[in-house]
Amino acid sequence: MLSSYPREVSSTDEQFLEELERTTFEFFLACTEPSTGLLKDRNHVKGDDPRGICSISATGFGLTALCIADSRRWLNRGEARERARTALRFIATRLPQEHGFFYHFVDWRSGERLWKCELSSIDTALLLAGVLTCRSWFSGDREIRRLTSQIYDRVEWDWMLNGERTLSMGWKPESGFLTSRWNKYCELMILYLLAIGSNRHPIAADSWHAWQRPTVEYKGYKFLSDGAPLFVHQFSHAWIDFRGQRDAYADYFENSVIATKAHRQFCIDLKSEFPSYGDDVWGITASDSVRGYVGWGGPPRSGHLDGTIVPCAAAGSLVFLPRETLDCLRTLRSRFGNRCWNRFGFVDAFNPLTGWTGPDIVGIDAGITLLMAENLRTGFVWRYFMKNPEVKRAMRLAGFQPSHSVKRP
Numbered sequence: 001m002l003s004s005y006p007r008e009v010s011s012t013d014e015q016f017l018e019e020l021e022r023t024t025f026e027f028f029l030a031c032t033e034p035s036t037g038l039l040k041d042r043n044h045v046k047g048d049d050p051r052g053i054c055s056i057s058a059t060g061f062g063l064t065a066l067c068i069a070d071s072r073r074w075l076n077r078g079e080a081r082e083r084a085r086t087a088l089r090f091i092a093t094r095l096p097q098e099h100g101f102f103y104h105f106v107d108w109r110s111g112e113r114l115w116k117c118e119l120s121s122i123d124t125a126l127l128l129a130g131v132l133t134c135r136s137w138f139s140g141d142r143e144i145r146r147l148t149s150q151i152y153d154r155v156e157w158d159w160m161l162n163g164e165r166t167l168s169m170g171w172k173p174e175s176g177f178l179t180s181r182w183n184k185y186c187e188l189m190i191l192y193l194l195a196i197g198s199n200r201h202p203i204a205a206d207s208w209h210a211w212q213r214p215t216v217e218y219k220g221y222k223f224l225s226d227g228a229p230l231f232v233h234q235f236s237h238a239w240i241d242f243r244g245q246r247d248a249y250a251d252y253f254e255n256s257v258i259a260t261k262a263h264r265q266f267c268i269d270l271k272s273e274f275p276s277y278g279d280d281v282w283g284i285t286a287s288d289s290v291r292g293y294v295g296w297g298g299p300p301r302s303g304h305l306d307g308t309i310v311p312c313a314a315a316g317s318l319v320f321l322p323r324e325t326l327d328c329l330r331t332l333r334s335r336f337g338n339r340c341w342n343r344f345g346f347v348d349a350f351n352p353l354t355g356w357t358g359p360d361i362v363g364i365d366a367g368i369t370l371l372m373a374e375n376l377r378t379g380f381v382w383r384y385f386m387k388n389p390e391v392k393r394a395m396r397l398a399g400f401q402p403s404h405s406v407k408r409p
Contacts, residue, residue: 009322009326009376009377013326013330014377016326016329016330016333017326017373017376017377020315020329020345020346020369020373021068021072021370021373021374022072022074023343023344023345024344024345024346024366024369024370024373025065025068025069025074025370026343026344026345027043027344027345027361027363027366028061028062028065028066028069028366028370030043030344031043031361031363032062032083032087033052033054033108033109034086035086035090035109036086036087036090036094036095036108036109036111037059037062037063037083037084037086037087037088037089037090037091038054038056038059038087038090038095038106038108038109038111039054039055039058039059039061039062039108039363040052040053040054040055040058040108040363041053041054041055041058041105041362041363042055042348042360042361042362042363043344043360043361044359044360044361045342045343045344045347045357045358045359045360045361046342046359052107052108052109053105053106053107053108053114054105054106054107054108054111055104055105055123055363055364056102056103056104056105056106056120056123056124056126056127057104057120057122057123057126057127057363057364058362058363058364058367059087059091059127059130059363060123060126060127060128060129060130060131060367061126061130061238061363061364061366061367061368061370061371062087062130062363062367063084063087063088063127063130063131063133063134064129064130064133064134064238064239064367064371064381065367065370065371066080066083066084066134067080067084067133067134067137067138067380067381067384068370068371068374068380068381070137070138071137071380081138081141081144084134084138084144085141085143085144085147088131088134088144088147088148088151089147090111091127091131091147091151092147092150092151094111095111096111096112096113097119097154098119098171098173099155099156099159099160100124100151100154100155100156100201101119101120101121101124101155101156101160101170101171102119102120102123102124102127103117103118103119103120104117104118104119104120104123104170105117116172116174118169118170118171118172118178119170119171119172120169120170121160121167121168121169121170121182121191122169122182122187122188122191124155125190125191125194125195126190126235126364128151128152128155128194129190129194129238129239129385131148131151131152132148132152132385132388132390132391133239133381133384133385134148135148135149135388136384136385136387136388137384139387152194152198152199152390153198153199153200153201154200155194155195155198155201156201157194157195157198157201157202157203158201158202158203159201160177160195161203161207162177164181165206165207165210166181166182166183166207166210166211167181167182167188167191167192167195167203167207168180168181168182169181169182182211183210183211183212184211184212184213184214184226185211185212185213185214185224185225185226185232186226186228186232187231187232187234187235187236188211188236189236189240189252190235190236190239190240192207192208192211192394192398193208193240193391193394193395193398194390194391194394195207195394196208196393196394196397196398197390197391197392197393197394197395197397198390199390205394205397205398205399208247208397208398208399209248213249213250214226216262216299216300218262218265218266218299218300219262219265219266219269221258221259221261221262221265222258223255223258223259223262224249224250224252224255224259225259227298227299227300227302228295228297228302229284229285229286229295229296229297229302230259230260230263230283230284230285230297230313230316230317231285231286231312231313231316231368233255233256233259233260233317233320234256234316234317234368234372235316235364235368236252237252237253237256237319237320237372238316238367238368238371238372238375238381239371239381239382239385240382240385240386240391240395241379241382241383241385241386243382244402244403245395245400245401245402245403246400246401246402246403247398247399247400247401248399251403253320254403256317256320257320257321259320260317260320260321260324260325261321262299263282263283263284263297263298263299263313263317264282264321264324266298266299266301267282267283267284268282270305273305273307274305274306274307274353275353276307276309276351276352276353277307277309279327280327280328280331281309281328281331281332281335281352282309282313282314282328283309283310283311283312283313283314283328284296284297284298284305284308284309284310284313285297285310285312285313285316286310287308287310287312287348287349287358287362287365288348288349288358288359288360288362289306289308289349289358290306290308290351290354290356291304297313306351306353306354307351307352307353307354308349308350308351308356309332309340309349309350309351309352310348310349310365311329311332311340311346311347311348311349311369312346312348312365312366312368312369314328314329314332315329315346315368315369315372315373316365316368316369316372317372318372318373318375318376319372319375319376322376329346332346333346336350336352339352339355339357340357342361344361344366345361345366345369346369347361348360348361348362348365
């Protein structure tokens with residue numbers, strides 16, 4: 001992996017990023033259940049919120065946030081470590097699981113499954129990303145090393161294949177495996193690499209080659225995508241350092257750079273329809289909206305776009321386009337004030353044209369904001385996640401090599 005990263009960050013930008021990270025971290029402090037370490041899926045921007053719904057993927061971001069907070073000394077000495085221990089003990093011994101996989105949504109106090117939701121393969125992977133970050137950062141803690149290895153090693157990735165080459169999206173006790181599979185380029189890369197690198201229940205590296213890699217073209221930009229929201233180009237990259245690496249198909253970091261450039265241009269091109277968009281005001285990805293939670297974005301245009309801006313779209317791409325994303329985020333903060341900024345940092349979504357502001361902060365969106373801001377500044381999450389030998393082994397098995405030495409297909 002690259003040991004240095006050319007950054008376009010001024011001292012003023014550093015101050016902004018510190019405030020962005022520190023304020024966003026307040027969500028993870030306020031919305032974690034102290035007895036279990038599980039993190040809420042979402043929380044009201046203002047006032048108390050009685051909802052106790054945990055998202056296991058948000059909890060993965062939250063565990064990583066603890067490592068960042070500890071490194072930056074935002075918490076008292078030893079507090080982050082103890083919070084991580086609490087969560088890892090609960091996940092290892094009390095959080096309901098099947099074959100090592102966890103349910104997507106659970107009660108944040110008991111861990112019990114909610115809404116008959118699925119045992120989720122991708123959300124389990126995002127939780128494990130936080131678990132393994134803790135293993136590397138708190139490497140001197142014997143109990144944390146034991147718990148994190150126990151949680152990761154018991155996942156039966158081969159079971160989730162259900163006899164095929166690609167992984168199922170999940171399983172329900174009432175009906176069995178979901179018919180949908182992780183078979184096209186999206187946020188799936190971290191899922192497959194954790195599965196291939198497993199110590200006890202790995203899947204064959206052949207599965208890396210089994211998923212499709214469709215492309216999108218827009219205004220001279222060509223990149224891997226299935227027309228999904230921008231977050232699919234971000235989530236795996238929050239932990240896996242793809243810089244300077246490629247497999248037989250793509251340089252995935254550069255692909256996300258191109259996808260972000262195309263998305264920014266797509267938003268600028270919407271200005272005639274939605275005057276709020278512009279060079280420094282852009283960003284649409286899966287988020288809350290006046291119609292509820294939607295998976296919108298582009299290119300190509302997807303969903304009933306209405307001029308809503310989603311700050312985590314730019315924030316999640318900080319490492320890909322530092323100057324453009326920083327200019328966007330600083331403009332949003334200065335131009336729209338408390339319409340888009342609150343006690344937890346940026347709101348999930350807001351619409352400058354109608355005055356609508358989303359009432360909630362969403363955990364995974366706060367998470368991608370915090371992690372990518374830290375990666376831009378220091379590469380911290382990349383550095384410590386990539387210390388895990390299973391990840392290095394998986395990338396080697398999948399055929400990753402330095403970008404200049406891989407033969408293009």
